[in-house]
Amino acid sequence: MQRGRKVRICASKDVCGIWNINKSFNSTVVEASGYENLSCIEKDCRNYVEKAQCVGFYFSIDLDDDLRLKNVFWADYRSRQAYKEFGDVVTFDITYLMNKYDMPFFPFVGVNHHGQSTLLGCGLVSNEDTETFVWLFRTWLQCMHGLAPYGIVTDQDRAMQNAIQIVFPNTKHRWCLWHIMKKLPEKFGYHADKGSIFATIHSLVYDCQFVEDFENGWRVMVERFHLYENEWLAGLYKNRECWVPCYLKITFWAGMSTTQRSESMHTFFDGYVHSKTTLKQFVEQYEQALRNKVEKEFQADFKSFSQMVPCASRYGIEKQFQAVYTISKFKEVQEEFTGKMYYNLVSVSEGLLGATYEVREDTYDRSIGP
Known part of the structure; x- marks a missing residue:
């Protein structure tokens, strides 16, 4: 290998789980300007990739006609499993950093049972046009066994909207409020x-x-x-x-009306990657950031299993929620029950638009104590 020449070795995996090294190895040969400049052969690449393979890990690489890297998608086992449980609503936001190769980072983000943002796959793309988004969405959908989400939250990017209509025609699309x-x-x-x-x-x-x-x-x-x-x-x-909430309230959105989840995931990766991060460094730092993310979820799981928030009412249904919900989600439910205690139904009247309820709220001065 020529001194100072950078060569990226990459691989892709098809649906059947068979490693397809040929296309990626050819790309490496092109970048090195010939076989004579490589210090390894295709068999060495295959052995390296198979050694590094993680169970359930999925990735795909998109090359142009000159066998140069265009787009990359990957999802680890945890992300694929998380999608089975928390894939009802997904948010996308491509406004994150560009690395030195001018490839925007594109996380697929959902919400887990603690109300935390959870990663459902990642992409690095070279363009922000409809064709690129179609490739990314189709690859992600294939990775998730063809199961499309019920709802998607994005900004108003036209190319992204077009791609969603093509790949997810039956998914409800919501604009970031x-x-x-x-x-x-x-x-x-x-x-x-x-x-x-x-x-x-x-x-x-x-x-x-x-x-x-x-x-x-x-x-x-x-x-x-x-x-x-x-x-x-x-x-x-x-x-x-x-985008207007009153039109969207009949659809389940997992508490999301904005791409804030994607942005919070961006904040999570800050400190690990930046605009000058190389692809190799990106992978290494990504793994470190993800380990920390997983650790926080484990801590929240342990807290929910080992602790319990007492009920604030005598309603049997609150007791049921206490038994099955995580601490963070039960607190949200409990806030609704607590608020209900201070409301009294005064009257009900029927009209052309349906029933109208008059409700009175009891208030008190917190400064004088309970």
């Missing part, structure tokens, strides 16, 4: 009534429980502030079923 709302100052900062517009949109998005209320309120807002010609706002309204 946070990415939309953070654009309000940019889109309306010039407007004389920007403060009132911000407040109105926030109220419509977060407070409307019924579709009719949202649509009526939206129409009033457009008329009041003369926003008829605002194309960005018109586009949001046209696609309101993709």
Whole structure:
């Protein structure tokens, strides 16, 4: 091997579990500018890969016509097993760092039984076009035995939307609410009534429980502030079923309305990888970061098995939740039960839109003690 020449040895694995080294080895030969510059033969590569193989580990490498690396996907055994339990809703966010090869890191993220972000596979891609996303999604779907998620949360990237429609036609696609709302100052900062517009949109998005209320309120807002010609706002309204909560509440989202899970996973990898990390360093640091992530999940598991949060009510159903839920999820349920104690149903009335419930909340001054 020529001194100073960098050669990446990679491999891919097909559905039947047979190592396919030929294509990857040829790529290595091309990068080394000939067989004479290699210090190993194809058999050596095969032996190395088989020695390093982990049970249940899956990866795929996409090469261009010149046998240069384009895209990479991988998922370890834990990620594949986690998808079986926590793959109902997945979030994608490709805004993470680019390494020195200009390949964005693309994590597939879900939520586990502790409410923690859990990794369901990773990709490094060379482009952010529809073709690349189709390859990535199809590879990930193949890795997960063809089982598509019920829901997907992403930003408004058009290429990603197109790929989702192609690969996951029956999956509910939700736009990240946070990415939309953070654009309000940019889109309306010039407007004389920007403060009132911000407040109105926030109220419509977060407070409307019924579709009719949202649509009526939206129409009033457009008329009041003369926003008829605002194309960005018109586009949001046209696609309101993709991001407005009252349209999406009938679908299970595992508590996710944004790509915050992906971003929290990005934060987790910070300190291990950065924009100058090489592919070899990336793999090594990725493994270290993942070990730490697994350790935190083990700690949460141990805490749930060894400790118990006492019930706050005498409801039998709360007792059932206490027995089967992890501590973190039971605390969420318990908060709902505790809140229920302070609410009293005053009246019920029937209307055209259904039943209306009048509820009164008991309040007290916390400063004077219990």
